[in-house]
Amino acid sequence: MKYIGKTPLLMLVLLMMSIMLIACSDEDKATTDNQPASKNAEQQEATEEKLLNNITLSKARGFVRDEVAFEVTDLQANEPVELVWNAINGEYEIEDLYAVIGPKFTEEEIVLQQGTADAEGKWNGIFQVPEGFGGDFTVWVKQDSKKIGQVGYTVDPSFVMEPTSGPVGTEITIKMEGLGWSTYMRNWQLTYDNKYTGLVTAISTNGTAKAKIRAAGAVGDHAIRLRTGYLGMQYINYLQSPYPDKPAPDFMFTITEGVAATIENHVEDAPVAASGGLEMPELQQAENVKVALSKDEGIVDEPITLTASGLPKDTEIELVWNTMKGSRVSGKGFGEETMSLDKVKTDAGGQLQYDFKVPDDLGGIPHRLDLVADGKVQGQTYLRILPSIVDFTPKSGPVGTKISITIKGGGWTEFDNAYYLTYDNAYTGYLCAFNSQGNLTFDVIATGDVGYHLIDLYPGIYKQQEKETDMTLIPQLTYATDHPGSAMPAIRLAFEVTE
Template sequence: MSDGLSSDLEDTLQQHRRGSDTAGTLVVSDDETYVGDTLTFNGRNLPANERYELQWQTTDGRWGVLEANEVVGAQYHPRTETIATVRTDGNGAFDETWTVEQDYGGSHRVEVVETDGTTVASASVTILPHFELGNTTAQLGEFFTITGYGIGPNVVTNNYQVAWDNGNMGFMTGVMNRGTATARIRAVGPPGKHVLQVWRNYRGVPYLQNNTQSPYGPVAGGRQSQWTVEVTEPDAEPRTAWLDDRLDENPISIHYPDVDTDGSDAELSITPSSGQPGTTAFISGEQFPPNEEVDLIWYRHEGHRVKGIPITPEPIPDRLPTVTTDDEGTFQTEITIPASEGSTRPITAAVDGEEIAITGFMMQPSIETFSPTSGPVGTTIEIELSGVGWPIYENAPYFLYDNKPLGYVCGLSDDDGGGIVRLELPATGQPGWHFIDAYPCIFEMQEDEPDFELRPHLSYLDNHPVRPMPAYHMAFKIEE
């Protein structure tokens, strides 16, 4: 201790002295950049022949979700990455080039850091968002693909809207995947030239002064955000009813009922662990009492959040069989997955009325009915969907007709409807093919901004909360 200073304060002063002795200069070739561009970092006025790390200050993003059900909102936390290791020359200088990796837009601090963690020089770089169109031509009923880079996390810049022929289709966001998002836009008719455009606004609808008078500058910092595309006649008739490819999934155990299995060694499993209604599955049991009847019990989630009825897993009798274990206390039985609400469907095994083991099946959505597939204007199209989930982020598929927003459906009620969502739509438009798409949406979110609620989530493929939800796709032909 010197001059009556505490040891902690003396250490702090020494650090400042060391910092002033070794403080250097870092200059970046561009103050503003895009993902995929190359930057040059010029370090100067540093000690000669020393090793340093170039550290990139950024964030990680995810959806805040409570109990795998209620969406809080987009959540971000700091992240630091070492993007290069450099060594100064005899003059205390270095030059390093780096290609900007996929990351969130906004300002990023770059630091030159010693081996002991001391920062000796720094600079800032701003990543601007931009969008790329994968194809400018698509057959009627196929898709155009838009990929956004450098999205968010700022509340203004993590919600971009896509318009087709000046109609607002829905939003893209880069909450996950480090600011990168993908949207597939249906090529709807008539064949010929159409316009795709990306807008920006935290309220979830396009702010039409984006590119003329916005305080945040143009949508993509000067890069293209509007494209003229061409829809061509199809080589074959479009598919009339299908879903995106589904992934193999596992049930979410937090959605199981509260069953006390601590005193039991019994194990219950199901193969496969996910699929649509009608899937053939095998339920297996081990370490059950030998030569005993086992009741298999199917659960659905009942309740109604709008009516204030809590949503809870409730047993449904007679959906699954009763089986008998063998001398080793094992069994296996084949079942057909019944139609029911989507998401986790708990299954328990009971002996003498006591549930002693539990597993679950991840129910995925299905188009049960789409009929008819052609007819004159005004024809009533009947649609039945099953496997629409009860959690917030999968409860309300949002329908578009020829890329125009129509409305949403709800996948849960307080009666035993068998998990089937039914709706009727009138066929409209000129003679030829017309397209109905239902995208996942976030029905409700605790945070108000940006406004992601009750809008088609076009970047659901790589940015939807919790589960990789598919979209529904349908086609109807208007006949004269």
């Protein structure tokens, strides 16, 4: 090692410090310049008026709806006082009816308890932990609409599995409250007998969720595990993570003899989409025109009746079906296209009735049907196509049997263009419906011991722009309450392996 004398060394150190100070000053200036003026004002005010540590809680953590005793000191005597909490609200952000941006959260202040300080400036009582997201929260005490003290409180998630036993095909529901909203605590991952099954979320339901799977495997006990995992898989050594104190629930489900009554192939009823689903563009109707369908959703080839009134009298009306065509992976792009279903003449009163079958087309968000006369749109309505099982053959056979399956009514958006397949609760891959205009035709090889084996298709998110957490290309087991965009149902199939 070469020796550097003291004087040259000192000069070198001073030069380096000067460079670092200049760089730091520039960085601080850039950071400050990018902050809104209001932000700087808030930070300055927070610095000048530090909050007191004057709130004592009976416990520092707990679960949703727990009762917590509190005592506050150093208050203005005999003056009104309130305890408040920073609640979080979640939703999915979607652009242009099809693109998933990702989860979005907003914060609001809610009142936990109100009262009056006593003559000594003290106040005590009990508050209930609000229903909502879990995680770390701040409890503030306020007087004259001003925060004067604070304390932290942690809400832990809770988990309940129902039922705990049943035959193959039994629906298992895991109910959760207090799931987190932060990056690390937002996504939970479920395994069944050490096989990855899918994603558990509660973004739009503010921490409350229900995950649904079906009991699969031989008679006996089967292990179900839930762990956090913001990168799309379980974080296994969670005890060595930055959050080793968080719950890591394990359950055992006991499979009994026989098969569940719901073992037959079926598409579940359409659930409720997250936050009530997408708000479709407002339909345009000419003056006095009314358009109605006998039902606003149905499966391919299901009979539908269209009725309309207030149209031009004795006039030919073209029924124009709007759809999307294209592909996300071919490089050719995609866009809206139209096709003529038929032309129908109105009667002398400007009314029409038209019976037709649901077109063999994309499912997911609704299609618009235009009623056009002489090139002008007179009225519109929406029709949504639901998934349906068209083919499943054979239903039984030995190991190695190739099972042919066709589903119609798959979607095209980033939240409904794909289904995610599990075999006996092991995730195997996804199926995309856009390029095939809603048709999903595929095969599965029968494996496993003699008996029934489950093939389940779950909704999920194909793509998202926000990359802080990975929710893409995996089954979303909380699809029934927290799937964004459109209410896509799960599809339940079963194959019997014979000798």
